[in-house]
Amino acid sequence: MGRRAIIAGAGALPLLVAAAGPAMVVRFADAPGGTEGADLVARFERLGALFTDLKSHGVDELCLAGAMRRVGFDQARLDAETKALLPRLADAMGQGDDALLRSIVAIFEEQGFTIRGAHELRPDLVARAGNLCGQAIASADAARARAVLAAIGPLDVGQAAVAAKGQILGIETLQGTDALLRFVGDTMPASGGILVKRAKPGQDLRVDMPAIGPDTVALCAQAGLKGIELQAGHVLLLDADAVRAACLTHDINLWAVP
Helix, strand or coil, rough: CCCEEEEEEEHHHHHHHHHHCCCEEEECCCCCCCCCCCEECCCHHHHHHHHHHHHHHEEEEEEEECCCCCCCCCCHHHHHHHHHHHHHHHHHHHCCCHHHHHHHHHCCCHHEEEEEEEHHHHHHHCCCCCEEEECCCCHHHHHHHHHHHHHHHHHHHEEEEEEECCCCEECCCCCHHHHHHCCCCCCCCCCEEEEECCCCCCCCCCCCCECHHHHHHHHHHCCCCCCCEECCCCCCEEHHHHHHHHHHHCCCCEEEEC
């Protein structure tokens, strides 16, 4: 039996996944979240060295967890394997996040690694259908946001939208959900709107499953929203107890639908 490694980005998810069982923690230099607590520090320009290091430690299973950002490559640091992969990665970087992540997953799989999703290792973090705190708010706003996300999903744009009084107040883009909520709070305060968070059609949930945490709830309250709707089975709750406590504190309703 081999060993598991977590390719860790920023946020709470890497630690939550680590609680699922023994794992080696890998962090990239210059990536968000820093390198504290890493068993192995890697560089994006030296993927060949990373493959070798992982295999030398008996790793055959990887979980990519936490927020990562797109980075450039220092040509002077490239090893031979990464240099050979660069045209493929550059092409993927010119597309959406899903395309880039699919390319990265394929590269690791070609090296013989099995990719496991955070939701597979911590199924208890997955939002289940029903009222998670408070009650579902039956409104056209949630339906409107769902419809917009369904329309733009094939374009690989975002996983969240905010609607109020029949209008879309904002759509998540590369900047993320937090930036979306700050924008809504700055431009349409006290809207009483709904944040809808859903996976994009065909999204590989092993490496990019939508997630919310207590900070998301606090930002919704600051933005003047009254509810959060999640896609059941497709969104992670980063510390479910803390998320529910935040909903109670800020009087935010939270529910999940198919």
